[in-house]
Amino acid sequence: MNIQLDRSNTVSLDGRGVTAVLGPTNTGKTHMAIERMVAHTSGVIGLPLRLLAREVYTKVAARVGEANVSLVTGEEKIIPPGARYSVCTVEALPRYTDAAFVAIDEVQLAADLERGHIFTDRIIHLRGREETLLLGAATMRGILEKLFKGISIISRPRMSVLTYAGAKKITRLPNRSAIVAFSADEVYAIGELIRRQRGGAAIVLGALSPRTRNAQVELYQSGDVDYLVATDAIGMGLNLDVDHVAFAQNSKFDGFQYRDLTAAELAQIAGRAGRHLRDGTFGVTGQVDPFPDALVEAIETHRFEPAKVLQWRSADLDFASIDALKASLDRPPAIEGLTRALPTADLRVLEFLSRDEDVRAMAQSRERVAALWDACALPDYRKIAPAQHAEIVGAIFKDLAQRGHVDEDYMANQVAKASSTEGEIDTLSQRIAQIRTWTFVSHRPGWLSNPTHWQEKTRDIEDRLSDALHERLTKRFVDRRTSVLMRRLRENAMPEAEINPAGEVLVEGHHVGEMQGFRFTADRTAEGEDARAVKAAALKALAAEFELRAERFAAAPNGDLALASDGILRWLGAPVGTLVATDDVLKPRLVLLADEQLTGPARDKVAARGERFVNFQIESQLKPLLDLRDAESLSGTARGLAFQLAENFGVLNRRDVAEEVRSLDQDARAALRRLGVRFGAYHIFVPALVKPGPAGLATLLWALKNDARDKPGYGDVVAALAAGRTSFVTDPSFERAFYRLSGFRNLGRRAVRVDILERLADLIRPTLGWKPGSGKRPDGAYGGDAFVVTPAMMSILGATAEDMEAILKGLGYRAEPKTAEEVNARLAEFDAAAAPAAEASAEEVTAASEEAEAQPEAQTEGLVTGTGPAQPLDTVQPEATESAEVVEAVEAAEATPAAEEAPKPVLVWRQGRFERRQPPQRDRKAAGAGEEKPRGKGRPRPAQGDRNQDRPKKQDARKPEQRRPQREERPVKIDPNSPFAALAALKDQLRK
Template sequence: MTSQPLILSGRGVTAVLGPTNTGKTHFAIERMVAHGSGMIGLPLRLLAREVYTRVVERVGAAQVALITGEERIVPKGARFSVCTVEAMPRETNVGFVAIDEVQIAGDLERGHIFTDRLLHLRGREETLLLGSATMKPILLQLLPGITIVERPRLSQLFYSGQKKITRLPQRTVIVAFSADEVYAIAELIRRQRGGAAVVLGALSPRTRNAQVGLYQSGDVEYLVATDAIGMGLNLDVDHVAFAQDRKFDGYQFRNLNAGELGQIAGRAGRHLRDGTFGVTARVEPFDAELVERLETHHFDPVKVLQWRTVQFDFSSVDALKRSLEAPPRVPGLTRALPAVDQQALEHLSRYPELRDLATTPERVERLWETCALPDYRRIAPAQHADLISTLFSDLVRYGTVNEDFLAEQVRRADRTEGEIDTLSARIAQIRTWTYVSNRAGWLADPTHWQEKTREIEDRLSDALHERLTKRFVDRRTSVLMKRLRENAMLEAEISVNGDVFVEGHHVGQLAGFRFTSIATSEGPDAKAVLAAAQKALVLEFEARAARLHASGNNDLAISSDGLVRWLGDPVARLTGSDHMLHPRVLLLADEQLSGNARDHVVARIERFVNHHISTVLKPLDDLSRAEDLQGLAKGLAFQLVENLGVLFRRDVSEDVKSLDQDARASMRRYGVRFGAYHIFMPALLKPAPAELITLLWALNNDGLDKPGYGDLISVLAAGRTSVVTDPSYERTFYKLAGFRFLGKRAVRVDILERLADLIRPLLQWKQGQAERPEGAYDGRRFMTTTAMLSILGATPDDMEEILKGLGYRADSVPPAEVEAHLGIKPADKDAPAVATEPSADGEDKPVAGDEAAPAESPTVAAEAAASDAEPAAETTTGDEGEAPAAAASEAPEAVDAGPAATEAAVDDAAEVPAEPKPVLLWRPGGRNDNQRAEQGERRGKGRRPEGAGRGNGNPGKSQGDERRGGGKRANDERSERGGQKGPRPDRPGKPQQRFEAKPPRKEKPLDPDSPFAKLAALKEQLKR
């Protein structure tokens, strides 16, 4: 005799209540995967399979178990379990527990199981109860301390009155409550509208899935179903029509109450799209009070829950029967009517031979376990009891069910011939043996029989789906309903590639849903030809609309010009809207596409656009919906979403410093990376998300017409890590695409973070350490390395501008001093190159900031990156080798052209002696330098010529040596004077200007056969 546990407290339990289409199940899935382990109970095996698939997509198949009465998929070490409520254990040790559709606890047939689970099953860390708002009073009464969260419906529901079945709109679900009525309505729809799918509770889950897929794919526009659709099935339904409002609940025929009607009517509308409901056939229109309750979702609260004891007395069969009659001891609970298992026990207790077997508590408990066999066949209680008696006798006498008996029963069901009712009966029979094969200890070889029964059930389900489709879907009628009569005088036809012919003459071209006429004749004949073509187009438009509506997402695409293309032809144009991630769709179609066909095309394209954006920009969408972020993390996530996935760290430095490690970890779970220079989402830097983000911004900012947009899109599609900048491009596009504008090159932000990873150890190196990293100098300054040039795909001159754009400052040091510091002897000619070279053409180059923004402080960036301690994101190098080559063609004297060029340079040097070029040592810019640069940028904004410095702590090179000397050295001198401002002591009253002396540029003779000589000759011809 098991002990009866007390009702657990409601503390730590959260009830999420509301009508349909409030996202309760989605919320539960998100909460479950956020825990280390969890379990969720669903009311239907079909719904459990759907949720199982969604959880597997999130965490992987090895982490998720599916447990139902007929199916067990339990990977070793699975952390999450998706179950039917009947299959949930009464006790568990997982961190999270959720029970869906808890209002079923008031159901006469299954309610006592839901009641037991919601009263006694808890997660260690979190427990969620999901269901209708009608459960609020009873839950507050039974579970003191429970937290109630009410969620509003995402869309509205409207009553549309009464309509004939043949006049119901497309995408309608017609509800009836008997198989005969469902079949009769489906037959009528087939004759009048081309076909319908059917969903009944008696169908196997596989058959129901196939029928729902027939409707969802658009092969049929109508679904005839019982109230099985009210239990959380996700359908694309616009209208729900009640063909019956009475049902048999297992004990009597009765009218559906308002709550049950609301559960079914709520299937209309999806997410933010409104839905309608009404009545049809012989059902009287709903009265105004009922309509108001359904539209506002106000229903009578559940007053009592069905309950049955779990304190079973297994000392004898009679004692077990008496224990089942025990009344509840808690107000708000009522003893449930005898369920199938209790009815079977009542019949079996009358069998003397069975009483002779059930003589010990263990055998009585086994008898009760056997009585739990579901009655899938819906046969008489006595017949069901006979089957249970046979199974129990085998289990007691032999320890397992007789496999010869089982094999014979399975063999009888393994036939796919017959009509709908015959196949349905065989499926019910094989489901019984599927259940038996999944009971622990009932069979000697359970694995074999589980696979065997599953195979037979699938085969029978497919055959039943085929019969249903053949009977209730007339594809020929469906096509004929979309056609109109052709002109009796002129024959018009349209070829596969869209060419329109009338009587064999080519009169135009059809692309998508737009017709372009090329007829040159005039007069009545031309009008007749075009009229015939227009009639043919109407038919073709109808057919194309049907094909587009039923097409998959692979047939549709969004091009870089904002057009939605179907099989290559433009069918719609995207335009800006109030929400950047939800653009408007403008259909590109002639007036011949009208009515339902036009609506279906628009609806299908909108579904595709929304699906495409949510899929490609899923990381951004997930971050915007993150409910586990709090405080500063939530605010930072909001800014990141508003800036489409990239933030400059300097802009949010204070917020980032204030984030604790837990908050950072919570954001990293959403794919956010904290870099030295940026806060960004690496997943959005790939070509597809970058291109889509750029397009969405352009739609809202008239960017499609701005110069350089189309060319930039093609560059992004190549997946490069850095690109040569073009002044004709809109700079905003670079940032949206995940690039940072730095002088002559725009570098992808994750590559800049890899650059920071290379620089950081060079600035952390200390004198006296055993090994000096390549590029390290004295722990305060560093030299550029080939690795830096490689990941950026940049030339040394480009590298100089990039580092200045990031806020680093350069010190020019004679090569001899560098060699002495590094311990390199002057005679060591084979020593590797240790420094980058300044521009060989002798001209200062503009220091380009990032969109006229102030420069970073590399010191702060290095400290921030070190504190984050996050590995560098993996990047695609793309065509890195092309960029240096392109730069080489523009400034050949500044690029190492290989060994041959090196030898030529040595020969030239022998003829024309040249002074050694200084080495650039880079150091982080001070905070004061950056502040002064920002002030200078603000003062000169709007007046600074193109190419001038942009507030990164270094004046633009195009201003000449004077600005380099006056800007850089003045700052150094102020630092030497302790930060004091004002003129130098030796020249009071006047700021000192110093100029850097540079060796004059030597003209080198060029080999007339070299590519550089040819390039120079070409430039000279262009000047003439």
């Protein structure tokens, strides 16, 4: 029987036909109501949450068919024609119905400060023709019996036992636990911690859309995660397989103030632990103090302080004017046990809009005032400031008053703002709240001209946002890899593992780390329980992989192996071993880089193959060193010299072993030469060891022996070798031994490869042996065992003039500074003395004349002021192609004002004390003049070999008067008409 209070509120409430089914959680009250409803020909059930309404709708539809059941919430309406059953949220319940059955769930919410008056109104007014059920907590018994005369009370006991488990750290909570907090920030922080330590957690917040919340609950229910972090949203209606509930907070903001939760509220949440006949536990975690004994006893025995009053607001409204409406809403209750509700969101909006003159002007009729109050019922899903929410409500009301419906452009603009699926969790949550507002608008009758279009559009946007939010929540708070691995480990099942070509290890399709060589490196992002689960699963799955790799490595060709400059042996790029020094520098030991899972014969195979490759590299690249060290054919001084070369990795400064070299006979020299030794002007060395490969390996072995791989310069010198550099600027902080081991010699600020220094000696040697009158002057020759630096000398060294000064001094030469005029004059004198003899035949004269005409500049080649190879100065003068131009250039230089910087002196170089103390002929050949060298195109023919080095020069037995005079001493007869005569005359002028 429906009962309606009159305006005086003096009618008593009749409770006949009303049954209250009361009891704690897990008593099967909701299930009972569904069974009773489908037993009637029609029915209506009201539920506290949209999420729970959707769940019950699904169950009822499975029983009676979707065509027979409707779903009505503020944001969703599914109403098939002729539907006999209706599932609603309490706010969407009609105040009157003709249905045979009515049920209202969680009636204890009638005491809630925010929503209580809605529940109270439906409890008082809504009745089924045949049966009415009120479902809720036992705390409602007293107040219901007081309000409704003749009401029937049924108490249902809990089907499982709920026990207090005390306090535990979050990381020590058992599986299948729900951690409860009352702020989004705290929920997120706990979720992050659970993900790092235990693999992840599902997140349930009241602000989530039903679709997102369902997806998160399914994540937990399916076992993908073992933990649920939630607000008190799980306290009503969510049927979860939770074994333990842990409170990380026990106070919350109820819309008006921060307060501690009551024992009944704590029990409502804790009661989620244990389902059906399975017992559950509850406790505290985080910073929450252990519950006092009295509170624990109340929760365990389900005995709480009864509800004393219910929130009430008059439903008999006066729409004559805005002020009349406000007065009717402010009317106090006339029935004991009801209390006037505090101003709620809709009443606050009405109060704000009542001060708007435009709104007042439009709300002059009952229909307009009713429309205004209807608009004020728009929920504030976004939880924004009352004034902001009131502006939206005011805009909607004005459109309804002026247009008869909400403006389509305004609606489209607001919906578009919420349509993007980009952004993080908070951004998407705000958009969902915003779109829920317009979903609610689209379902209000008469508010839109085309409601079906907007219902479909807003539903589609909400679904997409919900899916995106679920994906963000899962990505942030769930490590699927760890959760899957831990579940498989608990099941004691062998995980499926694979290794891709890049070395990534995938277990059950999830990346767990990398397998490089014979070492497994777990994913660095794994921490705590996550790291242990990843490693355990990977090693369990890869148990057979080590032996398979050992077989492949043992049969690997040399091309798949490499010994790097860091001493690491790599197989297809993956490190498998590292070299360590032993007493013998040429016999290092290989230490395997392998996990302990590589054992027994498999490990022996890997070690044997690695050592064989390392020995092959040393024996092939450093074979000359091994031959010198083990040369039994040598004896005496030669054997000692070979030993020194082996100890110094194939390079010795010649001056350091000058006495030993001079004491070698030709047979000893030949024996050393057959072992690859070259007797150079500055070094005794093995050319094969100066190449990048052998030099780099030698440097590595020395660095291992001397623990110098971390010293400055090691990597840089090795890199210079790999780049094929012949010289480079040195760094004072580098270990100097690295240069020598790599085949370089430190000279000034540059390090020069020793074989390049021998090429320099090949350029210097002809200049030192040239005497005036002995033929054409070589480039750079100065006469009297002296020379000047030429561009060719600097070019092969890649050096500047300043570098050359330091290099030559380091090689033992001494410098004599000269002025440019002195050098030019002497070089011109030498060139003039080299003119052809006057007694040359006519053919020779003609040939010389033709040559002079073709190359007139050749007669002045090598002058300091010219551009030939002998030019050593920084003060370069213009190119001289005629002698007159040379004179003009010299005069111009002399005419330079004294204020200008004086030209730098020219350095004339002579052999130092070390070189000059040897006999000239012996020293020239012993210095390497006779070394065999490959003859390339354009190279001068080398001098005689070392076998004639110690042979004395044959003396001319003829008397001086019988000897043939030198060509330059013969009188020269020149044809006055020959072009050569003019050239000779010009040279005579220069000499004067």
